[in-house]
Ligand SMILES: Nc1nc(=O)c2c([nH]1)NC[C@@H]1CN(c3ccc(C(=O)N[C@@H](CCC(=O)O)C(=O)O)cc3)CN21
């Protein structure tokens with residue numbers, strides 16, 4: 001994954017200091033593109049371990065059309081917890097200790113961190129066990145799953161954008177409309193986090209399926225390795241269903257940033273030598289992308305450098 005390391009170097013060299021919503025601070029560039037040939041292997045970073053199980057269960061959650069944290073918690077996937085927790089602590093029903101600005105405060109104040117962890121554990125338990133609570137406070141709003149699978153049109157109808165893409169690839173592979181859009185101006189107020197990867201498009205040539213995805217805002221150290229692997233997996237799944245090979249994965253990022261508290265981690269990673277990419281094997285029995293489960297996926301030959309920890313900006 002030379003391309004990803006080049007991107008890191010590019011942001012470190014050319015990035016400008018920029019404040020951001022989370023109060024963390026970033027170095028950021030505007031506009032960057034990368035191309036990865038999926039025939040070269042599955043693009044999961046090798047310069048740090050990226051938990052593929054978390055990438056895959058998040059994508060499966062999107063593909064189910066689900067927007068509730070309960071499924072992710074059942075899969076022991078905690079990458080979205082903070083955004084559900086935020087909704088809970090900002091609600092009128094929450095009467096526990098003050099959790100204002102918990103993301104930054106838990107990094108700076110160990111005593112507060114303990115309190116936050118307790119409250120988060122209570123929240124997770126309730127989402128898992130209490131149906132009414134989960135429905136109200138476990139739901140992240142009309143995020144990716146909803147937009148991908150049940151887009152509400154201006155005509156009042158509901159549209160499944162993924163099904164449309166699959167049907168079109170089978171029917172008319174030369175189409176230039178093989179596109180899914182998650183950005184809806186009227187829905188922004190109903191989302192815990194407006195979509196970061198907000199659109200993707202497919203392209204079929206010579207029996208191969210390529211995918212290009214667009215990101216308005218991208219956390220280079222924590223988000224991007226997940227995003228690349230997730231779209232690579234989506235491309236493999238759709239190619240499998242449509243009897244195609246995989247082609248290229250093309251990334252287009254707008255505000256591409258490294259958070260100021262991730263710079264050391266990025267530098268550690270840049271000192272490491274990339275290793276051979278793993279390969280992905282899909283269960284040959286898998287018929288529909290909408291039935292995919294974690295057991296249908298097998299990653300072969302993933303031998304990364306050790307993980308590197310970092311705080312996520314909320
Ligand atoms: N600031 C920020 N960056 C993101 O990448 C991001 C958001 N916010 N908000 C929504 C989702 C959630 N995503 C996340 C959140 C956390 C990790 C993360 O902490 N990854 C760790 C492993 C975590 C674990 O093992 O539980 C890593 O080392 O990759 C990754 C992606 C991507 N998105």
Ligand SMILES: O=c1ccn([C@H]2C[C@H](O)[C@@H](COP(=O)(O)O)O2)c(=O)[nH]1
Pocket residue numbers: 021022193194196197217218219220222223224227313
């Ligand atoms: O898939 C994702 C989801 C989120 N991110 C990052 C990009 C930003 O650092 C934050 C979102 O903050 P905004 O202020 O809404 O831009 O999350 C990502 O990299 N990948």
